[in-house]
Amino acid sequence: MSVTVRIPTILRTYTGGQAEVPAEGATLGEVIADLEKNHTGIAARVLDDQGKLRRFVNVYVNDDDVRFEQGLDTVTPDGAGVSIIPAVAGG
Numbered sequence: 001m002s003v004t005v006r007i008p009t010i011l012r013t014y015t016g017g018q019a020e021v022p023a024e025g026a027t028l029g030e031v032i033a034d035l036e037k038n039h040t041g042i043a044a045r046v047l048d049d050q051g052k053l054r055r056f057v058n059v060y061v062n063d064d065d066v067r068f069e070q071g072l073d074t075v076t077p078d079g080a081g082v083s084i085i086p087a088v089a090g091g
Contacts, residue, residue: 001076001077001078002079003023003077003078003079003082004023004080004082005022005031006083007021008084008086011042014039014041021035023035027075028074031082057086057087058087059082059083061080
């Protein structure tokens with residue numbers, strides 16, 4: 001399945017400055033693997049050493065937070081929008 005991934009400013013160094021990039025995959029895990037294949041280094045910023053989503057990174061497939069879906073096994077339908085959003089802290 002072909003999806004569009006929205007890249008936050010902090011990760012655009014991996015995508016040549018592009019705010020959106022295409023990726024392939026039937027699940028979020030496959031999409032991230034495809035991102036890594038085409039934009040080396042990006043997966044390490046999204047996944048921890050155990051290959052799970054980092055706590056401070058929020059990922060949405062369309063409008064659904066994958067933490068409340070199936071995480072990396074969340075289905076990414078053809079044409080879906082995937083958003084990677086770094087958590088913001090402060091007070």
